[in-house]
Amino acid sequence: xxxxxxxHPITIAIRETADIFGRMGFSIATGPELEDDWHNFxxxxxxxxxxxxxxxxxxxxxxxxxxxxxxxxxxxQIRYMEExxxxxxxxxxxxxxxxxxxxNEATDATxxxxxxxxxxxxxxxxxxxxxxxxxxxxxYREYFGERSRAxxxxxxxxxxxxxxxxxxxxxxxxKEGKWLEMSGGGMVHxxxxxxxxxxxxxxQGFAFGGGIERLLMVKYGVPxxxxxxxxxxxxxxxxxxxxx
Amino acid sequence: MKVSLxxxxxxxxxxxxxxxxxxxALTFHAFEIEEExxxxxxxxxxxxxxxxxxSHRGIAKEISAILNLPLNHDPLREPVPxxxxxxxxxxxxxxxxxxTCTRYSAALVQxxxxxxxxxxxxxxxxxxxxxxxxxxxxxxxxxxxxxxxxLHAFDAKKLGEKxxxxxxxxxxxxxxxxxxxxxxxxYTLTPAVSLIVDGAHDVPxxxxxxxxxxxxxxxxxxxDLIIESANFDGTTTRRSAQLLRLWTEASMRFQNRPSPELVxxxxxxxxxxIQEVAGGEVVGLADTYPTKQPTIEPVVTSREHVNGxxxxxxxxxxxxxxxxxxxxxFVRLSVSETQEGGLxxxxxxxxxxxxxxxxxxxxxxxxxxxxxxxxxxxxPPIVGKPDQNRYRGIERIKDxxxxxxxxxxxxxSFAKKGDITLANPLDVAxxxxxxxxxxxxxxxxxxxxxxxxxxxxxxxxxxxxxxGTVFPKEGEHVELRMTEQALDxxxxxxxxxxxxxxxxxxxxxxxPKQYELGAFTPYSAYPFITRDVSCWVLGKTGAEKELEHVIxxxxxxxxxxxxxxxxxxxxxxxxxKISYTYRLVFQSYDRTLTxxxxxxxxxxxxxxxxxxxxxxx
Numbered sequence: 001x002x003x004x005x006x007x008h009p010i011t012i013a014i015r016e017t018a019d020i021f022g023r024m025g026f027s028i029a030t031g032p033e034l035e036d037d038w039h040n041f042x043x044x045x046x047x048x049x050x051x052x053x054x055x056x057x058x059x060x061x062x063x064x065x066x067x068x069x070x071x072x073x074x075x076x077q078i079r080y081m082e083e084x085x086x087x088x089x090x091x092x093x094x095x096x097x098x099x100x101x102x103x104n105e106a107t108d109a110t111x112x113x114x115x116x117x118x119x120x121x122x123x124x125x126x127x128x129x130x131x132x133x134x135x136x137x138x139x140y141r142e143y144f145g146e147r148s149r150a151x152x153x154x155x156x157x158x159x160x161x162x163x164x165x166x167x168x169x170x171x172x173x174x175k176e177g178k179w180l181e182m183s184g185g186g187m188v189h190x191x192x193x194x195x196x197x198x199x200x201x202x203x204q205g206f207a208f209g210g211g212i213e214r215l216l217m218v219k220y221g222v223p224x225x226x227x228x229x230x231x232x233x234x235x236x237x238x239x240x241x242x243x244x
Numbered sequence: 245m246k247v248s249l250x251x252x253x254x255x256x257x258x259x260x261x262x263x264x265x266x267x268x269a270l271t272f273h274a275f276e277i278e279e280e281x282x283x284x285x286x287x288x289x290x291x292x293x294x295x296x297x298x299s300h301r302g303i304a305k306e307i308s309a310i311l312n313l314p315l316n317h318d319p320l321r322e323p324v325p326x327x328x329x330x331x332x333x334x335x336x337x338x339x340x341x342x343x344t345c346t347r348y349s350a351a352l353v354q355x356x357x358x359x360x361x362x363x364x365x366x367x368x369x370x371x372x373x374x375x376x377x378x379x380x381x382x383x384x385x386x387x388x389x390x391x392x393x394x395l396h397a398f399d400a401k402k403l404g405e406k407x408x409x410x411x412x413x414x415x416x417x418x419x420x421x422x423x424x425x426x427x428x429x430x431y432t433l434t435p436a437v438s439l440i441v442d443g444a445h446d447v448p449x450x451x452x453x454x455x456x457x458x459x460x461x462x463x464x465x466x467x468d469l470i471i472e473s474a475n476f477d478g479t480t481t482r483r484s485a486q487l488l489r490l491w492t493e494a495s496m497r498f499q500n501r502p503s504p505e506l507v508x509x510x511x512x513x514x515x516x517x518i519q520e521v522a523g524g525e526v527v528g529l530a531d532t533y534p535t536k537q538p539t540i541e542p543v544v545t546s547r548e549h550v551n552g553x554x555x556x557x558x559x560x561x562x563x564x565x566x567x568x569x570x571x572x573x574f575v576r577l578s579v580s581e582t583q584e585g586g587l588x589x590x591x592x593x594x595x596x597x598x599x600x601x602x603x604x605x606x607x608x609x610x611x612x613x614x615x616x617x618x619x620x621x622x623x624p625p626i627v628g629k630p631d632q633n634r635y636r637g638i639e640r641i642k643d644x645x646x647x648x649x650x651x652x653x654x655x656x657s658f659a660k661k662g663d664i665t666l667a668n669p670l671d672v673a674x675x676x677x678x679x680x681x682x683x684x685x686x687x688x689x690x691x692x693x694x695x696x697x698x699x700x701x702x703x704x705x706x707x708x709x710x711x712g713t714v715f716p717k718e719g720e721h722v723e724l725r726m727t728e729q730a731l732d733x734x735x736x737x738x739x740x741x742x743x744x745x746x747x748x749x750x751x752x753x754x755x756p757k758q759y760e761l762g763a764f765t766p767y768s769a770y771p772f773i774t775r776d777v778s779c780w781v782l783g784k785t786g787a788e789k790e791l792e793h794v795i796x797x798x799x800x801x802x803x804x805x806x807x808x809x810x811x812x813x814x815x816x817x818x819x820x821k822i823s824y825t826y827r828l829v830f831q832s833y834d835r836t837l838t839x840x841x842x843x844x845x846x847x848x849x850x851x852x853x854x855x856x857x858x859x860x861x
Binding site: 003004006007008009010011015018019024026027033034049051052059060062063066092094105113114126127128131133134135137150152153155156161163187190204216220221222230232233237238 | 271273274275276290292293294478479482483499500552553554556601604606607610611616618619621622623625626630631632634635639642646647648649650651652654655656658665666667668669670677684685687688691692695698699700701706707710712713715720731756758759760761763764765766767
């Protein structure tokens with residue numbers, strides 16, 4: 001009998017996340033990691049030469065035209081809606097997108113040039129910002145514990161209006177609770193819906209996105225984001241693991 | 245944007261609450277606060293509000309709306325002289341391209357005395373992290389930080405004259421044209437960059453919208469000034485700043501497209517302040533503003549729209565109160581002959597260039613009312629079943645491999661070599677996107693073999709796999725790569741390209757295994773040392789447990805793992821002698837262990853074992 005191997009902790013976290021959102025009716029969508037300018041920026045209402053592009057440090061390929069290792073999983077919002085509309089499938093849409101993203105920024109204990117994000121997109125006729133709060137709060141309660149809550153602060157992203165920063169209330173066992181910055185989100189900007197051929201007069205929705213490593217770092221006390229993607233098996237074995 | 249609390253207070257008669265309360269008010273209704281001291285808040289103004297809020301006036305206006313405290317004055321609502329299209333007998337302006345320079349105004353001030361700034365002005369600037377230079381430069385910086393309009397002062401006597409007038413021009417730089425900035429850096433320019441030039445001699449005076457130059461620098465001898473208040477195109481400024489790698493207070497503001505109307509307010513305030521702190525007399529002013537900023541169109545929104553997006557039940561009164569507090573003028577529109585209220589045409593003030601669609605107003609209502617008032621609402625159940633099949637296909641492969649002893653790794657997507665390379669890699673040693681997982685997996689296996697004694701049972705052979713995206717020239721795909729073939733030679737038992745159709749078929753109706761993780765235990769970055777020890781023990785129940793205890797009790801804290809590696813004979817009978825072999829792994833969290841150190845520990849263990857009358861092999 002062979003001793004079993006071990007999954008990477010990111011896989012375990014994504015499974016838990018996919019299960020929680022699955023119970024809320026979310027499908028899972030995917031898209032390319034190497035994106036064109038349209039899907040990563042322009043269609044998301046972040047036009048060329050706009051200062052909003054400075055909000056994410058971007059890698060570009062040496063190609064003509066250059067492509068971008070996606071800076072966020074938000075590009076899949078556009079990909080997914082385009083595909084559905086091409087197939088003639090109008091909203092309601094309800095998806096999450098777990099996937100790898102890339103940022104060209106100096107790395108430290110809380111910044112990595114590549115990490116995983118969890119994107120969420122819900123589009124329908126009467127989806128509201130209060131639904132975003134209810135959805136994300138349920139996720140935090142199931143992931144972090146029954147006492148977790150969500151809090152919004154105003155923010156700006158080209159692809160949402162209104163835009164919010166989302167904090168989670170987290171109480172580690174035997175310690176005092178605190179608010180932690182977890183995600184960005186907001187109501188999908190009407191230009192984004194229109195850019196994916198969805199009628200923004202008829203449909204509206206919310207979107208959110210946050211780091212998956214961050215979820216693990218908070219929940220299990222991982223001190224450094226650079227430990228995740230080194231290919232070192234000691235990371236898999238640094239957590240006790242129980243099969244459910 | 246660093247804001248001084250004392251400076252903010254000048255906008256209010258009522259005393260402002262503490263720095264911490266102000267920080268909270270801004271955090272939950274407007275902007276993130278990056279730093280907070282007793283005298284200063286560093287406010288993170290994002291691109292949508294950089295046109296009006298990179299200023300004390302802008303932040304004061306936000307505080308006024310959030311706390312419902314009236315401003316005691318508002319420079320942007322006080323009358324401004326009608327400068328537009330003023331010509332002057334003393335100044336000649338020539339703007340080559342009105343697209344890159346939407347408005348240019350210049351004033352000639354004579355008889356100033358350049359010197360140190362008064363204490364209040366120095367203090368105001370120093371509180372927000374600026375260095376005091378002299379009274380004139382400080383005045384231009386103060387007005388910029390106060391209302392957001394970048395300004396510049398030239399020494400008028402260093403400019404030539406054309407037809408008896410000081411002449412200024414705005415034109416594109418020539419290919420290869422040289423420029424030396426105020427602080428002495430030299431730049432070689434391209435036509436993408438706009439310049440302010442001396443109209444008489446065509447000498448560059450400043451990088452338009454970015455930084456002043458050496459040529460007309462102020463000195464203590466300066467008596468006559470040309471004051472510039474202008475509006476430069478956001479895209480041109482942004483591209484120039486990127487090209488020159490020169491980001492300044494001015495370029496940050498212009499790239500966010502402040503209203504050209506602000507030019508007049510800036511000129512009004514800076515002339516008043518210069519005369520106050522440096523004396524002098526305004527003898528001429530010219531303003532070229534060929535295309536006035538179009539009147540801001542009213543944005544129509546309704547109570548239904550606002551509540552329909554936010555999921556709230558705000559009343560007309562709530563919504564109108566937000567508009568009033570933010571100084572957004574509105575008219576009530578009638579919905580129908582019988583129904584009144586709930587519909588507005590809202591006209592933002594000139595500086596709020598960010599408010600253009602109804603959703604922008606939804607955000608204003610949401611944030612000023614406070615997002616804590618949103619009721620968390622769950623989504624209704626969906627019709628049918630969510631589709632996670634492709635994802636589950638991948639997870640099923642992973643479960644299958646883990647069952648057969650494979651460990652999943654996650655490695656970097658950047659590689660030494662590949663078909664697609666990056667124009668701006670973070671690490672020049674890894675300039676490409678990986679075309680295969682192989683290289684990373686080979687490295688991971690070598691590492692795994694080395695660290696195996698730390699995490700794996702002695703007989704467990706490290707076998708690894710990764711499922712990840714690779715970027716060969718024919719296009720990206722998801723690859724499965726393993727360090728050896730799986731024993732169970734079913735589907736996905738060897739390296740493979742994972743196509744969607746196959747994954748969907750494999751994942752349909754599969755429920756991935758769920759695990760609960762415990763807290764993370766850090767591992768040491770230092771090398772480890774292993775030792776084996778074997779003992780003969782009289783085979784009786786619990787004998788090996790006692791043996792383990794003796795080893796542990798005498799090994800100290802540096803023993804981080806103890807595993808049984810062998811039992812001989814494998815099937816012993818009661819009361820016969822059995823040999824147990826253990827592997828001990830020693831490691832420190834703060835240094836590299838030496839063999840000598842570990843040998844000493846082993847001696848201790850041997851001594852203890854002998855004292856307990858164990859027969860060491």
